[in-house]
Amino acid sequence: MTTQKPETAKAAEVAVGGGAANAAGATGLANVAGAPEFMPKIVAFCCYYCAYSAADLAGSLRLQYPPTIRVIEVPCSGKVDPVILLRAFEEGADGVYVAGCMEGDCHFLKGNFRAKKRVQAVKKILDQIGLGGQRLEMFNLSAAMGTRFAEIATDMTRRIEELGPSPIRPEALAARKAAAGAKEQGEVKTR
Amino acid sequence: MIVAEPKPIAEVAGLIKAAKHVLVVGCGECVTVCQAGGEKEVEILASALRILWKIEGKDGTIGTQTIVRQCEPEYVVELAKKLKNADCVLSLGCGVGVQFIAEAYLDKWVVPGLNTKFAGGTVKAGIWEERCGFCGDCVLHLTGGICPIIRCSKSILNGPCGGSQEGHCEVNKEISCAWQLIYDRLKGLGKLDLLDVIQPAKNWQTSRDGGPRKFVKEEAMIE
Numbered sequence: 025m026t027t028q029k030p031e032t033a034k035a036a037e038v039a040v041g042g043g044a045a046n047a048a049g050a051t052g053l054a055n056v057a058g059a060p061e062f063m064p065k066i067v068a069f070c071c072y073y074c075a076y077s078a079a080d081l082a083g084s085l086r087l088q089y090p091p092t093i094r095v096i097e098v099p100c101s102g103k104v105d106p107v108i109l110l111r112a113f114e115e116g117a118d119g120v121y122v123a124g125c126m127e128g129d130c131h132f133l134k135g136n137f138r139a140k141k142r143v144q145a146v147k148k149i150l151d152q153i154g155l156g157g158q159r160l161e162m163f164n165l166s167a168a169m170g171t172r173f174a175e176i177a178t179d180m181t182r183r184i185e186e187l188g189p190s191p192i193r194p195e196a197l198a199a200r201k202a203a204a205g206a207k208e209q210g211e212v213k214t215r
Numbered sequence: 216m217i218v219a220e221p222k223p224i225a226e227v228a229g230l231i232k233a234a235k236h237v238l239v240v241g242c243g244e245c246v247t248v249c250q251a252g253g254e255k256e257v258e259i260l261a262s263a264l265r266i267l268w269k270i271e272g273k274d275g276t277i278g279t280q281t282i283v284r285q286c287e288p289e290y291v292v293e294l295a296k297k298l299k300n301a302d303c304v305l306s307l308g309c310g311v312g313v314q315f316i317a318e319a320y321l322d323k324w325v326v327p328g329l330n331t332k333f334a335g336g337t338v339k340a341g342i343w344e345e346r347c348g349f350c351g352d353c354v355l356h357l358t359g360g361i362c363p364i365i366r367c368s369k370s371i372l373n374g375p376c377g378g379s380q381e382g383h384c385e386v387n388k389e390i391s392c393a394w395q396l397i398y399d400r401l402k403g404l405g406k407l408d409l410l411d412v413i414q415p416a417k418n419w420q421t422s423r424d425g426g427p428r429k430f431v432k433e434e435a436m437i438e
Contacts, residue, residue: 107255110262114269149259152224153267192269201272 102135
């Protein structure tokens, strides 16, 4: 039995690795003077029946939200699988969220409840492996909530900016190595 | 089926710490059904471990493969191709699967990713319960299809004990008293007379006596 990479997983990889919205300073949220600009990469799995339409509405309303979000359309938030969420992180996403319909309004009845449970399960895995469950979230909104869509994008960007880059990013790895080296040197000096 | 549960990721990471190239192997049978070691769980664990290795700055590869059954050599040989480049196998099969892989690939370090729990079944989505204790001498025809060996906390053959209260076991109120269940079932079937027969002490020689057990069916043997 071999495993074929799901279409959505491929989309997640493309979204994370792709060149969409890399203009530095576009968020203006974490622009601390002198600090290198951190532009989070956030993958948003958006249900076709709500969040994806809400994103359209946000566009029609000319609402501004950070270009840190890579939207992936899914037929239902219940389509989102733990493997896909993890793969997004594996490919370097700093944050991931699933946006599904309001509870009780799922087009397929229970998809958003299933997504909620899976997100909770993956949060636990992320905590165990040191990536942190806060980097993943589930949101509920309706197709009419364009403003809420922009709000979620902004809130999530802010949260990830506070958390910093994903620890698997090369710059984060280099920073940790440098910190470990400095600590070692300090220990040698004190001996 | 055999029911197993995943070991914590930190424990698994410790087991493969010394390895450089790991193959996570799933099994398409029991552990797929109890959602502990099927194709999906293999992909989830492999992805989580790859992230963990990246965070730790560790070089190496973690591949995946799920075979039909880990407890049969003809499927275990399918791992050979991917195992060429791996130095460690992380088996998400039950304890049987782990051993069959270890026996087939003597030069590979094989570690278990699951804790094998019991023989049971799905009572509802996401909940699996023990049903058989592998005693080797079935008595279900005497007890209305309810096993007193494994479902009675004390494995009593002539129950119930004094700890049965309102159909619940004194060991844990969440456990139904097996002997209450047996009584209700036999009463419903009009076979309460079965309970008049006192069962003698069970012969446990069919269970753990004499070391590992073996079942031979000569007509099934090809050579």
